[in-house]
């Protein structure tokens with residue numbers, strides 16, 4: 001089977017080229033063609049010898065997922081349903097912030113975390129995505145943006161799946177995207193969001209990358225958290241916060257806590273007080289997420305007034321917070337709404 005070049009971080013591609021009797025420089029040339037010039041035909045890579053182009057043609061490929069369906073929201077948000085080589089499908093979203101073009105990447109086909117409020121877990125995990133497939137999500141969005149003279153500037157791994165449940169492929173993907181001689185998305189422009197896998201947080205802290213980490217907290221106490229997030233029965237808040245502390249002490253960047261406001265579940269002022277007591281002492285700040293309705297789920301969005309009051313209370317108690325801006329609700333592209341819902345779509 002041909003090897004997909006999208007699978008290789010630069011150091012790995014250098015090794016691969018050495019094994020082919022080429023120089024490391026060959027790998028850097030390929031990186032420039034693929035990620036800087038955005039050329040995917042080996043034939044067109046004219047500074048590579050003809051003989052080696054023939055080897056590339058016979059042993060390697062640059063396969064991308066297929067765009068199965070495209071949906072454009074009224075606010076410019078774009079959602080792609082992508083089909084992988086084995087027929088698996090995942091969604092990828094492009095959000096246009098004033099500071100740049102942000103791609104929300106899926107990391108798995110389905111998800112096993114089972115959060116009670118999220119649509120993505122309605123399909124159980126079938127498999128983790130390969131690095132090349134995640135690279136493909138961003139690469140395809142970038143090709144579309146290039147038609148408008150723009151490019152992808154930020155990546156958030158907040159689509160379907162739990163990224164730390166697919167750790168090794170995730171890190172390969174990040175290294176490809178972050179490579180200065182290639183796609184060159186700065187570490188500070190990349191964010192990974194986890195529901196709180198403590199072993200993943202510990203490993204991530206040792207990678208030596210200045211990538212952002214977001215943690216889906218969603219509750220101020222184990223009691224409430226266990227009701228909405230099964231992962232809370234594996235790691236309690238004490239374990240989770242100790243991991244955050246270790247991460248910060250190891251030189252990681254400031255952590256963001258994500259907190260969905262669910263009406264009557266976790267949105268009282270008492271919850272805000274409990275939350276501020278819980279995270280005081282970390283450098284973290286809180287990103288409040290208005291709940292996006294999912295038809296199969298019993299939850300309701302907190303009223304805007306409640307969201308404001310909750311935010312004000314946190315601020316008053318010295319916790320920095322922001323309310324997340326929403327994108328693409330009219331095409332089910334907002335947080336927690338991603339799922340593969342294509343059965344009725346026409347091909």
Ligand code: SAH
Pocket residue numbers: 113115117118119157158159160161162163193194195196214215216258260289290291292293294335336337
């Ligand atoms: N598994 C990772 C990545 C998914 S990120 C994680 O849990 O962090 C997507 C973010 O959206 C998470 O914070 C998730 O909890 C949140 N989310 C899930 N369902 C949502 C919904 N219906 N409305 C708003 N946010 C939701």
